[in-house]
Amino acid sequence: MQSIISIQNVGKTYAGGFTALKSVDLEIERGEIFALLGPNGAGKTTLISIVCGITNPTSGTVLADGHNIQREFRAARSKIGLVPQELSTDSFESVWNTVTFSRGLFGKAPNPAHIEKILRQLSLWDKKDSRIMALSGGMKRRVMIAKALSHEPAILFLDEPTAGVDVELRRDMWEMVRGLRDNGVTVILTTHYIEEAEEMADRIGVINHGELVLVEEKHALMQKLGKKQLTIHLQNPIDTLPQGLDAFGLDLADEGNQLVYTFDTQREHTGIAELLRALNQQGIEFKDLHSSESSLEEIFVNLVHQNQHARQPAG
Numbered sequence: 004m005q006s007i008i009s010i011q012n013v014g015k016t017y018a019g020g021f022t023a024l025k026s027v028d029l030e031i032e033r034g035e036i037f038a039l040l041g042p043n044g045a046g047k048t049t050l051i052s053i054v055c056g057i058t059n060p061t062s063g064t065v066l067a068d069g070h071n072i073q074r075e076f077r078a079a080r081s082k083i084g085l086v087p088q089e090l091s092t093d094s095f096e097s098v099w100n101t102v103t104f105s106r107g108l109f110g111k112a113p114n115p116a117h118i119e120k121i122l123r124q125l126s127l128w129d130k131k132d133s134r135i136m137a138l139s140g141g142m143k144r145r146v147m148i149a150k151a152l153s154h155e156p157a158i159l160f161l162d163e164p165t166a167g168v169d170v171e172l173r174r175d176m177w178e179m180v181r182g183l184r185d186n187g188v189t190v191i192l193t194t195h196y197i198e199e200a201e202e203m204a205d206r207i208g209v210i211n212h213g214e215l216v217l218v219e220e221k222h223a224l225m226q227k228l229g230k231k232q233l234t235i236h237l238q239n240p241i242d243t244l245p246q247g248l249d250a251f252g253l254d255l256a257d258e259g260n261q262l263v264y265t266f267d268t269q270r271e272h273t274g275i276a277e278l279l280r281a282l283n284q285q286g287i288e289f290k291d292l293h294s295s296e297s298s299l300e301e302i303f304v305n306l307v308h309q310n311q312h313a314r315q316p317a318g
């Protein structure tokens with residue numbers, strides 16, 4: 004099946020000569036939640052702005068549901084809802100009028116039932132007659148989402164949707180995004196909260212210095228790059244590691260009370276059985292074992308770090 008968004012060879016050099024995107028290729032599948040991660044200034048907003056037709060690329064093409072964003076702007080844009088990073092809604096208008104007006108901008112016939120549905124979904128129904136400027140920051144953010152959904156887009160972009168919102172609203176928004184996906188909407192979000200990507204995304208793309216350094220299904224990514232650690236709590240502390248355990252690359256922790264064994268989740272044999280046998284042979288007794296998996300956050304930090312090292316000139 005054709006991807007809902009096709010980004011081919013997209014590059015962007017700003018007027019001042021700064022290259023924010025090099026040559027990005029990315030296919031977004033219909034109905035997925037795709038999280039775009041990257042440090043500040045990596046090029047996430049630039050990429051989103053190009054896909055939404057707000058910024059022109061210096062090279063390459065973008066198709067939204069088969070429509071070229073530059074040559075067929077109206078058709079392509081009508082497929083897209085965008086919730087920008089900055090809250091720009093601060094008017095005297097009511098919530099209802101604001102959201103209804105947004106729909107009209109896309110040339111869609113009025114549909115009060117649809118507007119009511121999204122306001123209810125976003126817990127804004129009882130605020131429908133309130134002026135935007137009288138709402139809290141969290142409520143304003145919900146209005147931004149309602150506006151983006153007003154014309155029934157097939158694709159929703161959320162640029163940092165939960166920056167600065169409280170935990171409750173964040174959870175509500177995750178719930179809402181999942182609901183949208185269940186209704187067939189494709190969601191692309193950027194976030195600095197790795198937890199958010201870990202919780203929500205089907206696939207993850209990592210962008211760094213204007214390059215897409217990785218695109219992977221979330222579980223595969225965690226499987227592939229994740230490391231597991233086994234912590235062995237010893238019966239009696241030891242000062243040094245016996246030579247017989249050299250092959251395992253163990254670390255001594257907690258003043259000799261713990262041994263930490265790190266292994267790749269990808270490997271067929273974890274080596275745990277051998278390690279436990281070796282401990283037994285060395286007469287090292289333990290009272291507890293505890294294993295943990297690296298989080299997406301650790302994986303992400305490693306990736307961005309590696310990428311930075313790779314970019315530094317040798318010498």
Ligand SMILES: Nc1ncnc2c1ncn2[C@@H]1O[C@H](COP(=O)(O)OP(=O)(O)OP(=O)(O)O)[C@@H](O)[C@H]1O
Pocket residue numbers: 017018019021022023041042043044045046047048049050
């Ligand atoms: N209009 C512009 N003119 C010149 N440079 C720009 C312009 N807009 C963005 N940039 C630069 O392009 C780079 C990428 O910016 P962009 O906003 O896309 O990053 P981002 O990944 O969204 O960052 P953040 O996480 O901080 O939002 C930055 O170095 C930024 O300074």
